[in-house]
Amino acid sequence: MSIIKTEHLTYTYSTGTPFEKTAIDDVNLEIEEGEFVGVIGHTGSGKSTLIQHFNGLVKPTSGKVMIDNEDIWGEGVDIRAVRFKAGLVFQYPEYQLFEETVYKDIAFGPKNMKLDEEEIDRRVREAAAFVGLKEHHLQKSPFELSGGQKRRVAIAGVLAMRPKLLILDEPTAGLDPKGRDRILGQIKEYHEQAGNTVLLVSHSMEDVAKYCGKLLVMNQAKVYMYDTVEAVFAHVEEIRGMGLAVPQISRIFIELARAGYPVPSNVYTVESA
Ligand code: ADP
Numbered sequence: 001m002s003i004i005k006t007e008h009l010t011y012t013y014s015t016g017t018p019f020e021k022t023a024i025d026d027v028n029l030e031i032e033e034g035e036f037v038g039v040i041g042h043t044g045s046g047k048s049t050l051i052q053h054f055n056g057l058v059k060p061t062s063g064k065v066m067i068d069n070e071d072i073w074g075e076g077v078d079i080r081a082v083r084f085k086a087g088l089v090f091q092y093p094e095y096q097l098f099e100e101t102v103y104k105d106i107a108f109g110p111k112n113m114k115l116d117e118e119e120i121d122r123r124v125r126e127a128a129a130f131v132g133l134k135e136h137h138l139q140k141s142p143f144e145l146s147g148g149q150k151r152r153v154a155i156a157g158v159l160a161m162r163p164k165l166l167i168l169d170e171p172t173a174g175l176d177p178k179g180r181d182r183i184l185g186q187i188k189e190y191h192e193q194a195g196n197t198v199l200l201v202s203h204s205m206e207d208v209a210k211y212c213g214k215l216l217v218m219n220q221a222k223v224y225m226y227d228t229v230e231a232v233f234a235h236v237e238e239i240r241g242m243g244l245a246v247p248q249i250s251r252i253f254i255e256l257a258r259a260g261y262p263v264p265s266n267v268y269t270v271e272s273a
Pocket residue numbers: 013014019021022023041042043044045046047048049050218
């Protein structure tokens with residue numbers, strides 16, 4: 001069963017102005033429930049704009065977005081309910097923390113879902129523990145925490161809504177390798193819970209090779225490819241032509257990375273022109 005389906009999805013910024021830009025151009029895509037999908041592509045290829053459609057943050061200029069087989073802009077559809085089902089973690093989500101305490105920040109989403117106090121409390125504690133925050137963090141101000149901890153608070157706030165579709169836009173940007181591995185490990189664990197689908201926008205070929213089953217390659221506002229990691233990396237020259245750093249001896253390195261071996265980072269960071 002598909003969790004995401006788009007039909008002729010098109011999105012244009014600033015229509016009718018000199019800044020007009022079609023960021024998504026006639027995209028037809030179908031993603032099955034339970035996948036862990038890496039979204040890759042050069043800067044400006046349309047990744048962020050595309051994923052923001054999946055929780056109804058932006059409305060298509062034309063075309064359709066179906067989440068869980070429901071046209072989310074169809075008549076009578078409650079877009080708020082779609083947002084609870086499809087949780088979106090923005091880039092640098094810690095900039096959106098605003099409550100006085102970590103607890104209140106994580107509780108914000110579940111509160112909007114109109115859950116009762118007991119359920120909200122359960123979810124806040126569960127999500128906080130899941131991302132590795134301790135009990136004593138909950139009453140602190142988010143601004144007293146380290147960068148990695150703030151990021152985890154922001155992610156917990158989305159997880160507390162228990163979205164069956166979790167979408168993350170570069171969730172590890174700016175974190176050190178330890179913080180990065182920790183967050184990606186938690187995302188992997190969330191994916192492993194029954195039926196959850198994860199979309200991860202990433203610049204790191206190492207990360208997507210290690211964690212994702214499928215890759216969605218965006219190029220110039222279109223989906224260039226949507227296939228298994230192995231199949232996409234087999235097109236190494238084409239992908240490099242888009243300015244992406246793709247490992248050379250792909251299959252072996254994908255397997256090593258998945259088995260948890262440290263893979264020399266230069267293998268994954270060969271930038272092409
Ligand atoms: P990516 O996430 O792959 O870097 P984006 O979806 O952010 O790509 O951007 C796709 C295109 O849309 C780019 O050309 C970008 O400059 C343009 N764009 C993004 N946001 C806006 C905006 N708010 N107004 C106008 N153009 C935008």
